[in-house]
Amino acid sequence: MAQNIAVKVDDLTVAYNYKPVLWDIDLEIPEGVLMAIVGPNGAGKSTLIKAILGILPPIAGSVTIYGKPYKKQRALVAYVPQKGSVDWDFPTTALDVVMMGTYGSLGWIKRPRQKEKKAALEALEKVGMLAFKNRQISQLSGGQQQRIFLARALVQNASIYFMDEPFQGVDATTEIAIINILKELRKAGKTVIVVHHDLQTVPEYFDWVTFLNVKKIATGPVKDIFNDDNLTKTYGINYKVSIQE
Amino acid sequence: MNLNEYFSLVFSDYTLRTITLGTAILGAVCGMLGSFAVLRKQSLLGDAISHAALPGIAIAFLITGAKDSNTLLIGALVSGLIGTFWIKGITTKTHLKSDTALGLILSLFFGFGMLLLTFIQKQPNANQAGLDKYLFGQAATLVESDVWLMAIVTGLCLVVILLFWKEFKMLLFDPDYTKTLGFNTRIIDILITSFIVLAIVLGLQTVGVVLMSAMLLAPAAAARQWTNSLGTMVILAAFFSAFSGVFGTAISASQNNLSTGPVIVLVASVFVLFSFIFSPSRGLLFRHIRFIKNRRDLEQHKTLAFMYHIAKTHDTISHPHTIKILNNFQGFTRGTLQKLVKKNYVELDGNMWSLTEEGFKTASNLYNQQNNE
Numbered sequence: 001m002a003q004n005i006a007v008k009v010d011d012l013t014v015a016y017n018y019k020p021v022l023w024d025i026d027l028e029i030p031e032g033v034l035m036a037i038v039g040p041n042g043a044g045k046s047t048l049i050k051a052i053l054g055i056l057p058p059i060a061g062s063v064t065i066y067g068k069p070y071k072k073q074r075a076l077v078a079y080v081p082q083k084g085s086v087d088w089d090f091p092t093t094a095l096d097v098v099m100m101g102t103y104g105s106l107g108w109i110k111r112p113r114q115k116e117k118k119a120a121l122e123a124l125e126k127v128g129m130l131a132f133k134n135r136q137i138s139q140l141s142g143g144q145q146q147r148i149f150l151a152r153a154l155v156q157n158a159s160i161y162f163m164d165e166p167f168q169g170v171d172a173t174t175e176i177a178i179i180n181i182l183k184e185l186r187k188a189g190k191t192v193i194v195v196h197h198d199l200q201t202v203p204e205y206f207d208w209v210t211f212l213n214v215k216k217i218a219t220g221p222v223k224d225i226f227n228d229d230n231l232t233k234t235y236g237i238n239y240k241v242s243i244q245e
Numbered sequence: 246m247n248l249n250e251y252f253s254l255v256f257s258d259y260t261l262r263t264i265t266l267g268t269a270i271l272g273a274v275c276g277m278l279g280s281f282a283v284l285r286k287q288s289l290l291g292d293a294i295s296h297a298a299l300p301g302i303a304i305a306f307l308i309t310g311a312k313d314s315n316t317l318l319i320g321a322l323v324s325g326l327i328g329t330f331w332i333k334g335i336t337t338k339t340h341l342k343s344d345t346a347l348g349l350i351l352s353l354f355f356g357f358g359m360l361l362l363t364f365i366q367k368q369p370n371a372n373q374a375g376l377d378k379y380l381f382g383q384a385a386t387l388v389e390s391d392v393w394l395m396a397i398v399t400g401l402c403l404v405v406i407l408l409f410w411k412e413f414k415m416l417l418f419d420p421d422y423t424k425t426l427g428f429n430t431r432i433i434d435i436l437i438t439s440f441i442v443l444a445i446v447l448g449l450q451t452v453g454v455v456l457m458s459a460m461l462l463a464p465a466a467a468a469r470q471w472t473n474s475l476g477t478m479v480i481l482a483a484f485f486s487a488f489s490g491v492f493g494t495a496i497s498a499s500q501n502n503l504s505t506g507p508v509i510v511l512v513a514s515v516f517v518l519f520s521f522i523f524s525p526s527r528g529l530l531f532r533h534i535r536f537i538k539n540r541r542d543l544e545q546h547k548t549l550a551f552m553y554h555i556a557k558t559h560d561t562i563s564h565p566h567t568i569k570i571l572n573n574f575q576g577f578t579r580g581t582l583q584k585l586v587k588k589n590y591v592e593l594d595g596n597m598w599s600l601t602e603e604g605f606k607t608a609s610n611l612y613n614q615q616n617n618e
């Protein structure tokens with residue numbers, strides 16, 4: 001199966017002050033996978049995404065999206081930050097936040113119009129939040145806020161989605177709703193990369209996985225590499241998970 | 246001169262008109278930019294910038310020997326900008342947190358500025374009097390050219406805010422995301438910060454270095470209480486700030502030229518206090534009322550549900566009970582039952598309480614609702 005490489009990371013190294021957070025990461029993510037990035041706290045999972053997206057400056061290394069530098073390919077990439085990274089008491093509505101997903105294609109100064117609003121409403125509908133479009137964002141539950149962030153990324157209509165812990169602090173219903181959307185994205189041929197914490201659900205949700213702990217431990221199909229050996233290497237303790245067939 | 250006279254003279258008297266216009270314009274621009282500062286959690290940056298401007302004023306005077314406000318404000322602008330860059334430098338290049346950096350720069354610059362002021366006052370130069378007005382502001386010293394300058398900067402600021410509205414909003418809410426969309430967040434940041442510095446410098450003459458930041462923050466904090474829309478918040482803050490400016494100046498000018506800054510700040514604080522208490526959605530008062538009302542509803546619902554529960558075990562729904570049996574809350578039961586009687590959900594016969602038909606229906610609805618949720 002000859003697959004296109006959607007994201008290619010070469011020799012990526014990131015440090016806060018002197019301590020390297022990511023060391024010499026090489027990574028190839030094939031097109032159309034739903035990939036989990038797993039690793040212990042402080043392994044650099046969020047940092048990896050942020051460095052790929054140019055939010056954090058890497059010390060060394062390069063990132064290409066479909067063979068071209070990331071900066072030229074921004075339009076192909078959407079990002080769902082951690083829910084806790086923003087102040088949800090900001091004076092704005094759910095629809096307004098989702099509209100932000102259209103700002104990138106609009107560029108500087110241009111205002112969103114009917115077309116952009118329509119796209120935002122459609123995205124809200126996809127995540128089941130249309131009824132809340134005029135709700136002040138602080139009055140949404142944690143799970144609803146996460147869906148709003150997801151909708152904002154959906155509006156971008158990208159080919160590659162990076163998501164930082166989209167299941168954090170959401171209830172079971174929302175988790176299922178989100179994973180169904182992610183699976184739909186994969187079905188539509190998109191590539192989805194998710195920082196994930198719950199090892200139990202990896203085999204059920206994802207088809208590709210990257211083990212990360214400052215260095216890349218392993219990357220590949222879940223069925224081939226999601227095993228005790230790699231988990232032990234990543235988490236440092238003797239890890240036993242039973243993968244049900 | 247009292248306040249009435251002051252306002253009756255505003256339209257005819259040239260000086261008063263100038264002062265009033267100046268403080269209104271200044272207030273408007275400060276309110277708008279203050280909203281951004283508050284939402285970026287950079288409230289203290291304004292305070293640091295205004296204090297950092299003081300040595301610039303003193304040095305500009307020492308160099309030129311002139312008391313012309315434009316010259317002094319250029320000095321203020323330069324040292325305000327230096328202070329701002331140092332704060333940003335300290336936070337990015339050291340482990341110090343931004344509040345420490347702000348505190349350091351604020352006290353360092355202000356201390357140096359005060360030292361220079363004392364030095365200037367000791368000099369045998371008749372011209373030096375009045376420089377200390379920049380500490381607490383004196384709106385009466387505003388002249389027409391000052392007001393023009395304020396109007397130009399405010400107009401420019403308005404155009405920039407309107408042009409880059411969506412960029413500003415997105416940066417305030419989610420800077421990382423803004424970056425991933427390809428916007429140069431540093432340019433947006435510099436744009437906002439520069440205008441904040443400009444507004445502060447323009448306000449020094451009127452409000453003074455010590456209290457200038459309140460002119461930015463207080464109206465924005467008050468405005469936030471009344472709205473959940475950024476646009477409305479910015480407009481409201483501009484309005485509150487303009488009003489505080491005009492009214493504060495009027496009070497200070499009509500009372501033997503009190504320092505303007507403190508009076509303006511007090512007026513703005515009245516807005517803040519009023520908003521914190523009386524805002525319908527976020528205010529303390531209505532929140533407390535809602536809290537009490539919710540608790541009361543809950544007590545009634547619980548009592549009703551409890552009676553419904555007992556009624557189901559009897560053959561008739563209106564089987565009477567003494568209060569002892571119903572008394573499953575500490576002390577609230579009698580009051581709650583009486584309220585339920587008023588709503589016709591419960592009947593009282595002697596000292597026996599019983600559900601009515603209506604009460605039974607309501608209770609069973611409540612019960613089903615709760616189970617469905």
